[in-house]
Amino acid sequence: MDSTAPGAAPQGLDAFRRGWQTQIGDDVFQLPVFSAETMGDFRVKGNVTKVHGAAIADLHAASATRTADVPGGDQDLVAMYIVRRGAWTLGGAPGHGDQTVSAGQFLVRHLGRLTAFETSADLTATFVVLPPGELKPLLGTRAVTGPAQSAEMRLLTALTDMIHTTVADLAPAGVAAAQSTLIELVKAVAKGRFDDVEPRLAPALTQAAKDLADRHLADPELSPAMLARALNVSVRTLHRAFAAAGEQIGTYIRQRRLHEARLALAAPSPLSISELAAHWQFADSSHFTRAFKKHYGQTPTEYARTAPAERRG
Known part of the structure; x- marks a missing residue:
C-alpha cells in the first residue's frame, strides 16, 4: 500500500x-x-x-x-x-x-x-x-x-521479516504456527528473557544468528560462542536451532566466507590468495585453497583465471 x-x-x-x-x-x-x-x-x-x-x-x-x-x-x-x-x-x-x-x-x-x-x-x-x-x-x-536491538527483539524482527516473505506459501497449519511463534517471542520480550527450550523459536533464532554472522564475517572473533552471547542464548541452544534446519553454524560461516572470497577473486583487481585467506579468517593460504576447491571444484587461482572471461560473457 x-x-x-x-x-x-x-x-x-x-x-x-x-x-x-x-x-x-x-x-x-x-x-x-x-x-x-x-x-x-x-x-x-x-x-x-x-x-x-x-x-x-x-x-x-x-x-x-x-x-x-x-x-x-x-x-x-x-x-x-x-x-x-x-x-x-x-x-x-x-x-x-x-x-x-x-x-x-x-x-x-x-x-x-x-x-x-x-x-x-x-x-x-x-x-x-x-x-x-x-x-x-x-x-x-x-x-x-x-x-x-535487544536479543529478543532482534529475534522477533527476524521472524516478522521471514513471515512477510513466506506467508503466501504457507499452508493453514504453517500460518497458525507462525502466529504461535510470534506470540511466544512477544511473551519472551514481556518477560524480559528468552525461553531457550521453546522449539518453535528455532527458525527465528537461526535467521537472527545468520544475519549477525553476515555482518561479522571478517571478524576473527566470529564463532558460535560469540553469536550465542550476542543473542542471549546458550551455545547448545544455538546449535540445536541450526540442527532443526539441517544446518551447522560452522558450515554456514565457512560457506559465507568462501562466497565473499569468490566475489573478491572476480573483482578487477583481486587480492592475493594469501591476503584473501587472512582477510576471511582461514588459517593459511593452503587451508583456504583446499576449502575453496572442495566447495567450488576449482582452486582460487584457477577460478581467478576464468572469472574475467565470465565477467565479459
Missing part, C-alpha cells in the same frame, strides 16, 4: 484504508478516524501481512499523522510498536499519560479501546497486532518498553 506519490495525498488515506480492509479486515484492527490535516496530507506506504489472528505492518510515513480526538470503539488486542526512525506518541490508558516510542525503542501493551495517537513525519516503524489470549494476562495494565 503506497500513498506517497506526488499528488496522491487527498486520496491517500482512502487508498490505504481500502488496502487494509481488503488485506487485513476490521476483525484484527480497526483503523481509527484521522484528523482533518492528516486526511489532507496522508503520505504513507506499508507492507502488511495477516497471520491467522495477527497482523504485521511495516510502515513508512512521509507525512505526520494524527487521529481525531473522538471516542474510540471497544477492542481487545495486544499491540507492539517498533520504531526505527521518528517517533510514535500513543494515548495512555485511563489514568495514565501519553507515551512516546522514540527511534530505536519498542512498546507493547494491551488495548481495550481505540486510543488516539500521532506520528512524526519520516517515521519508519513496525506495528504488530496480536490476539490477547496468552498475552493479556501477562501484560495486565503494563506497557513494556525497551531497546529495539
Whole structure:
C-alpha cells in the first residue's frame, strides 16, 4: 500500500484504508478516524501481512499523522510498536499519560479501546497486532518498553521479516504456527528473557544468528560462542536451532566466507590468495585453497583465471 506519490495525498488515506480492509479486515484492527490535516496530507506506504489472528505492518510515513480526538470503539488486542526512525506518541490508558516510542525503542501493551495517537513525519516503524489470549494476562495494565536491538527483539524482527516473505506459501497449519511463534517471542520480550527450550523459536533464532554472522564475517572473533552471547542464548541452544534446519553454524560461516572470497577473486583487481585467506579468517593460504576447491571444484587461482572471461560473457 503506497500513498506517497506526488499528488496522491487527498486520496491517500482512502487508498490505504481500502488496502487494509481488503488485506487485513476490521476483525484484527480497526483503523481509527484521522484528523482533518492528516486526511489532507496522508503520505504513507506499508507492507502488511495477516497471520491467522495477527497482523504485521511495516510502515513508512512521509507525512505526520494524527487521529481525531473522538471516542474510540471497544477492542481487545495486544499491540507492539517498533520504531526505527521518528517517533510514535500513543494515548495512555485511563489514568495514565501519553507515551512516546522514540527511534530505536519498542512498546507493547494491551488495548481495550481505540486510543488516539500521532506520528512524526519520516517515521519508519513496525506495528504488530496480536490476539490477547496468552498475552493479556501477562501484560495486565503494563506497557513494556525497551531497546529495539535487544536479543529478543532482534529475534522477533527476524521472524516478522521471514513471515512477510513466506506467508503466501504457507499452508493453514504453517500460518497458525507462525502466529504461535510470534506470540511466544512477544511473551519472551514481556518477560524480559528468552525461553531457550521453546522449539518453535528455532527458525527465528537461526535467521537472527545468520544475519549477525553476515555482518561479522571478517571478524576473527566470529564463532558460535560469540553469536550465542550476542543473542542471549546458550551455545547448545544455538546449535540445536541450526540442527532443526539441517544446518551447522560452522558450515554456514565457512560457506559465507568462501562466497565473499569468490566475489573478491572476480573483482578487477583481486587480492592475493594469501591476503584473501587472512582477510576471511582461514588459517593459511593452503587451508583456504583446499576449502575453496572442495566447495567450488576449482582452486582460487584457477577460478581467478576464468572469472574475467565470465565477467565479459
